[in-house]
Amino acid sequence: MARRVLNILVFNCGSSSLNYKLFTASGPESLTVTVYGKAHRVGVHGTEPAFIEHHYHGAAQKQVVPLPDHRTAAALVLRYLQDVAAPVDAIGHRFVHGGPHFQRSALLTPETLTRLEACLPLAPIHNPNSMSVIHECRAALPAVPEYVTFDTAFHAPLRPAAYTYPLPAVLRERYGLRKYGFHGLSYQFVTREAARFLGVPLADLRLVACHLGTGGSSVAAVAGGCSVDTTMGYSPLAGLMMSTRTGDLDPLLPLYLMRERGLTPAQLEQLFNKQSGLLGISGLSSDLRDLLRRRDETGDERAALAIALYIQRLKQAIGAYAVLLGGLDALLFTDDIGVQNWQVRAGACDGLAWCGVVLDEAANRTAPTDRIAVLNASTAPVRILSVPTDEERVIGMEGVALLAAQENQHDPL
Amino acid sequence: MILFDPYTPTDWDLLDTADTVGYILPHGGTEFHVAATRLTPAELPRLERCVRFLPALNGRTLAAVQAGLARWPECPHWLFCETAFFADLPPVAAAYALPYDYFTAGYRRYGGDGLCHSWVAQQVRAPRVVSIHLGDRSSVAALQAGHPVATSLGFTPVAGLPSATGCGDLDPAIPLLLCEAGLEPAAVERALAEESGFTALLGRPAGLADVLREPGLARDLWRHALLKAVGAALATLGGADVLVCACDDLPALRDCVTDLQQSLAFVNVAWQVLAYDRRAVLQEFIC
Numbered sequence A: 001m002a003r004r005v006l007n008i009l010v011f012n013c014g015s016s017s018l019n020y021k022l023f024t025a026s027g028p029e030s031l032t033v034t035v036y037g038k039a040h041r042v043g044v045h046g047t048e049p050a051f052i053e054h055h056y057h058g059a060a061q062k063q064v065v066p067l068p069d070h071r072t073a074a075a076l077v078l079r080y081l082q083d084v085a086a087p088v089d090a091i092g093h094r095f096v097h098g099g100p101h102f103q104r105s106a107l108l109t110p111e112t113l114t115r116l117e118a119c120l121p122l123a124p125i126h127n128p129n130s131m132s133v134i135h136e137c138r139a140a141l142p143a144v145p146e147y148v149t150f151d152t153a154f155h156a157p158l159r160p161a162a163y164t165y166p167l168p169a170v171l172r173e174r175y176g177l178r179k180y181g182f183h184g185l186s187y188q189f190v191t192r193e194a195a196r197f198l199g200v201p202l203a204d205l206r207l208v209a210c211h212l213g214t215g216g217s218s219v220a221a222v223a224g225g226c227s228v229d230t231t232m233g234y235s236p237l238a239g240l241m242m243s244t245r246t247g248d249l250d251p252l253l254p255l256y257l258m259r260e261r262g263l264t265p266a267q268l269e270q271l272f273n274k275q276s277g278l279l280g281i282s283g284l285s286s287d288l289r290d291l292l293r294r295r296d297e298t299g300d301e302r303a304a305l306a307i308a309l310y311i312q313r314l315k316q317a318i319g320a321y322a323v324l325l326g327g328l329d330a331l332l333f334t335d336d337i338g339v340q341n342w343q344v345r346a347g348a349c350d351g352l353a354w355c356g357v358v359l360d361e362a363a364n365r366t367a368p369t370d371r372i373a374v375l376n377a378s379t380a381p382v383r384i385l386s387v388p389t390d391e392e393r394v395i396g397m398e399g400v401a402l403l404a405a406q407e408n409q410h411d412p413l
Numbered sequence B: 001m002i003l004f005d006p007y008t009p010t011d012w013d014l015l016d017t018a019d020t021v022g023y024i025l026p027h028g029g030t031e032f033h034v035a036a037t038r039l040t041p042a043e044l045p046r047l048e049r050c051v052r053f054l055p056a057l058n059g060r061t062l063a064a065v066q067a068g069l070a071r072w073p074e075c076p077h078w079l080f081c082e083t084a085f086f087a088d089l090p091p092v093a094a095a096y097a098l099p100y101d102y103f104t105a106g107y108r109r110y111g112g113d114g115l116c117h118s119w120v121a122q123q124v125r126a127p128r129v130v131s132i133h134l135g136d137r138s139s140v141a142a143l144q145a146g147h148p149v150a151t152s153l154g155f156t157p158v159a160g161l162p163s164a165t166g167c168g169d170l171d172p173a174i175p176l177l178l179c180e181a182g183l184e185p186a187a188v189e190r191a192l193a194e195e196s197g198f199t200a201l202l203g204r205p206a207g208l209a210d211v212l213r214e215p216g217l218a219r220d221l222w223r224h225a226l227l228k229a230v231g232a233a234l235a236t237l238g239g240a241d242v243l244v245c246a247c248d249d250l251p252a253l254r255d256c257v258t259d260l261q262q263s264l265a266f267v268n269v270a271w272q273v274l275a276y277d278r279r280a281v282l283q284e285f286i287c
Helices: A070-083 A110-122 A127-140 A169-175 A184-198 A253-261 A265-274 A277-282 A288-298 A301-324 A335-340 A342-349 A361-365 A391-410 B041-053 B055-071 B100-104 B114-123 B173-180 B185-194 B197-202 B208-213 B217-237 B250-263 B278-286
Strands: A006-013 A018-027 A030-040 A051-056 A059-064 A090-095 A146-150 A206-212 A217-223 A226-230 A330-334 A383-386 B002-004 B021-025 B036-038 B077-081 B128-134 B139-144 B147-151 B242-247 B270-275
Touching: A006 A070, A006 A127, A006 A391, A018 A070, A018 A391, A030 A070, A030 A391, A051 A070, A070 A127, A090 A127, A090 A391, A110 A127, A127 A146, A146 A391, A169 B173, A184 A206, A184 A217, A184 A226, A184 A330, A184 A383, A184 A391, A206 A301, A206 A335, A217 A301, A226 A301, A253 A265, A253 B173, A253 B185, A265 B173, A277 A288, A277 A301, A277 B100, A288 A301, A301 A342, A301 B217, A330 A335, A335 A342, A342 A361, A342 A383, B002 B055, B021 B055, B036 B278, B041 B055, B055 B077, B077 B278, B114 B128, B114 B139, B114 B147, B114 B242, B114 B270, B114 B278, B128 B217, B128 B250, B139 B217, B147 B217, B173 B185, B197 B208, B197 B217, B208 B217, B208 B250, B217 B250, B242 B250, B250 B270
Parallel strands: A006 A090, A090 A146, A206 A330, A330 A383, B002 B021, B021 B077, B128 B242, B242 B270
Antiparallel strands: A006 A018, A018 A030, A030 A051, A051 A059, A206 A217, A217 A226, B036 B077, B128 B139, B139 B147
16 A cells, blocks of 8 residues: 555644644654644733744744634634645544543544534533634635544543442433543553553553643553553542642532532532642642742742642552552653653652652653653662653544544455 | 441330440541540530531431430440541641642541551551451551551541442542532432442442452442552552451451452562451440
């Protein structure tokens, strides 16, 4: 079969940003970025203006322009690509929550579009943004095939013992309550990269992967490439303590707060998602770096407690999954905090020697942030890796695979 | 000793005489910090202030104390508090990642099952102990030099492992979602605390022994949750010297213990398996 070069445009919607990358793909594993950029402060009403940046052939261009919504930002990206005459053969999108409707990536058809509509309420902040970008692409480039990828899809192999909440069956069924898990595109990328780096087939590895972002964080236990458990749940609120999210709480606590404080479910949702986590405990900042500085410079007790809580919950999740997997082969750290914050890694690994996790302190402190780094002590049984994630690349790779599968369907060998 | 347990309330009308009366208080909140308190009518206001921490169960205990004190005014009455052992839980174990004001206002982990875990702490004197209480309401506590530094239980004993009727740890978005869908908060609370857990999974009233008896989702889910809870405790302690299983019904739980030991074979640790006789342990508290 002739190898065709594909130009795949990938959109990755954040809550107030839009990342894009245009890849040239000559095969499912060989993707090269040709153009990339990011729209900042999308839909944000702040004192600083919104802007969009493009990077093409080593040149950067910044455009300060009103960005009331993601669709506007996407339109500007498409116009820019047209201006620089960059061809687009397919467009990939990231959906945070595919719920029960999608177990894997899918080409966009009238049928998948209907199913996507059903996913919107599952992630009311993120999914509608992604949908608006799809609509813009269909309007501007109706002939270009599109596809969707899902952060939940990686966790589709979860077994019932991992995804079932032991609630009355009538509630589980009526409201579709189960664990879905998130950050799947990142887990897919870093687990494959780690296996390749270690020179061991993914099928033979027991991994614990920590995706520690500046917004959301989670941990996943992965055996043989399949998700075995993950800390986020039905929603991305569950699990670890995060920048402004509580993570796990006593299941009755929300109900007590309604009764005793007169708070509504909507107010609690706001409280648990936006005013808690590192920000809530410290009262200072949702940024770990600010808190570390404050703790070290002034001995601020609440900053210290916030950091200690964050690390304790992370460490407990790693220990929980190490036992669940019956021991682990490698521990992975990824995303902004996971790759850039050596203090968090040092704290999380401290006291995990019982399951084979021992850091090399110097390697951990000086680890590069732009490539995979080995952080474990040379004698330790568990490899510890810092693995920069690249969600857009996974989305691009998914597109190559989907288009190839479609082609094979049309022209059976 | 006549013992009142609000989880399994008994009919006292049949009893005439009593030498000692004991009452289990599932949640002592901010009021009771010792395991055993000699009760007099003067203690009733404190007990009343505790009711809000676990209204259904603590409310039953309060009613039983009121009735018991009136009925047997001559004999000693003892209140056994399940959360007392965890009163000094360090902030990093006690705090939820809520705004700090909530922590100081008492929205924190109180632990629970402390009568069993404090007994384990006495029985097994080692620097680092993971204390695993196995029964219809199980819990895991991490003990450092005999003091708890982490517990699987939370603000209430419904958190942590699933139990006979409790859901255990849950995405906090779920109770909110159910209330937003129009369910009454009280009905949601009842569903999570009294209609979930093993009973929901097996579709009939069930305890741990029932779950372990038959292969299936309930047993797999239990095992999955237990392994995670033990792993989290090991991580908190930085490894353990002894893992202790304190079993309510040792013969029925023997296979569960064996399975746990096999799953943790990769961790170099000593084991101790104990039969937990609550009545005998409570007697020791008041001697």
